[in-house]
Amino acid sequence: MEIMTSIFFADSNPKIRKLKNNKSYPVQPKSGLSLVKRGTSKYFEGRMRFPFNASGKKESVKIGVFEKEILVEDAIHKWNEIKVWSKNNNKNPKLFGKVQNASGKTFKEVANEYMDEVYVHRVKEETFNDRKNKINQVLRYIGDEMLIADLQRDRRGRPYCKKMLKTVFPHAPVQLTRVRQLMSWIFGYAEREEYIQQDQNPLYIKFDWETGTKRRVSEKTFADTITSKSWGMLPKFLKTVNANECNGSVVTDLATKAHLLMCIRSAVIVCLEWDWYDPEEDQWVIPPECKGLKNKREQLESGSCEKHIIPSTPEINQLMKKLKAETGWQKYCFPSLGGQKNPHLGESTINNHFRNLGWKGKQTAHQWRSVITTLGIERSDLDYEVIDRQLGRKGHLNGTRGHYDRSTLLEKRKEFMKWWSKSLIQEGLII
Template sequence: MPRLAASLTELHIRKAKPKDEAYFLSDGNGLVLWISPAGRKSWRVRYRLPDGSRPAPATVGHYPEMSLAEARVKAVEVQRDAKQGKTTAGVRKARQEVEAVADEELAAEALLRAEIEHASFRAVSGRWMAEKRPSWATETYRKARLVVDSYLVPKLADLDMRRLETKDVRPVLVEMAKETPQLARKARQYLGSIVDHAINEGLRPDESRLRLDRILPTYRSGHMPAVTDNDGKLGEVMRAIDAHENRVVRAALILAALTAMRSGVVASAQWKEIDLDAGEWRIPGKNPDGTNRMKTGQDFSTSLPEQALLVLREMHERNMGGEYVFPPQARQNSPHLSRDALSKALRDMGFQGEHTTHGFRASLRTLGRERLEIDVDVLEAQLAHAPKDEVEAAYARVKFREKRREVMQAWADYLDGLRVGVKVIQLKHQST
């Protein structure tokens, strides 16, 4: 004998919560309470027609508009009319409501899914980047896209921004900090801004910012890591670069070391900027879209030492007509080598916390002055630091062009000497 279902009570009905999929609670005698993922509670009646068939259950009402007691009465009426084969209003209406309610519930579920997707980290971060894009430089947008798409979205994509908490993002940032500490700090900055965007959209209350300040390990404040006082260590760096298995990354690191140009400028170098015959690299201050290519926004040129020309000619032989000197590597979406590939290479070679690609600028500024006695003004001109005024800028470009060619070849020879372990004779430079 089949076990009879326990009858429902008002308390059971009120406590019934929606789940990921629709489910029902049985009251017995063919009456069930159907609960949709959207939380709608409907009374449905199972019945049998005179030919013995069982059509789809008839929806006879919704809770709380129809009470449990009223639903039980309606269930008896529907089953009686169906058994007698009557096309009464009850059975006819029940059949019509099956389709109407199904459509209504599908619409409600679709709306719920749309609301959840709209509030997801994936969607909010996408709208945040779209809003910021017009005011960002190309490189700023590229880095934000890299961090969000490659590190944050894969871990946080489906999390609801309406309920996002600090504990949800902490493991992601901590894991990033182990491998890419600089990008982890950027990720923390971006997360705070994305949460602010969600607040501005009304998805979160004003006081619901995340506590992100002390999540990451404390790093020494100041400039990026650079070897500035240890010839032996800088020699290790140059030998490791020289032995790097990826020839594109190797060449880009050598160019960064020999010219002291910023890593983003090096990675995006174009052949039309480089004159191999004249040994000159002429860098436009602006990108075609008006954003800065050089930090100052001013056109800049640097001589290319013989060692730099050697690796550039190697790249030219490999180029196959490409626009950029350093083509993108595996899994890189940019049209040229990612500047982060240079920093990653130095970390992988064991120099994390000791030296970065940007650190070659500090190495030239300090060791060029102390070991080679290069004039400070010449160093500042080579590093493309912003002059105090236009007159000084024009003066530096004219006065130091030949001097910079001389000292940058001396710098390249100095690094070559460290690489092979040969003591470099200190060079004296006459005042200009």
């Protein structure tokens, strides 16, 4: 086979795909690593002398099939690792990976170890239980006996995991990304504990299909239609909320309107308790452990989380007075409608109501936060940070600033909430 010695292919996967001639192409000068093309096959091969002297025989080591198993950057890394291992251990490079002592740990053992000893302290109980369930679904596919070392990147672990994820979660793109990320953390833990070799995490890099949830270009959300001179689609939306043509229950209707007015995640709204209202300060005090505030378990356990304040307004008080006539004798402001596992409305209730009102694909409950932010910036005189704090975001707690900033901006937030409530009523919301 003809040898070509003048082409350098580092970081040029697209060029490799276009190769036509059956030749051996050097990947890096004097590295001993080549890209070999034979027929329709392209694979990486490393060559070095062993023993390491002039009389040593040149040994060839197949690194992996291009794209199916490995890309050029990974091939370079793996070949360098093989050469260093061979020289340090005075062993034939062909034995790399065959004589190394595997940890003997199965993926199931490592996954459970990570989940129960590390992950459990980082997230809330409900999140932990959900992710544990996802890992159990993965284990039903992988099985109990699969060694975690056999899922390394250099052992075709990446294509195996890709196929597994698409098989187990075929119609759930968001879950695919979440599980891929969680498994990546498990493999990262395995690297730190030396259960697998370094830099062999098969899921560290995102897959090309992890582009997030796509929205139809022709369908804009409310935030896309808002300008400094227009409220966009908001008045039209408020008319559908008032009409309630889907015949949502009184509790669901009022929960939706509370979500529109109170500027916090729907997960907070549905679990509001009557005791959280402070009549002296005219505000709702949300405890740190409330799920919708998204505080991490380790922060809650350390006591470093603050309560979240929602300043009330005459409009919010009017809505709550109406609601109290319906549910005031119960613990929760928005109790379950019966037959549900939660004592209060489910997290998806408000979002489902949006859909039932005819706004599927155009506006979600979570996207309402974008509406609040955009309108607040375009139409009010208040700073972005005031709006951001009221929405329950915690960006100011990150980095160096987070060590010193203890401000609440509460007075400014009260001003914003009054402006926001009045604005919704002026644009058509009927309580």
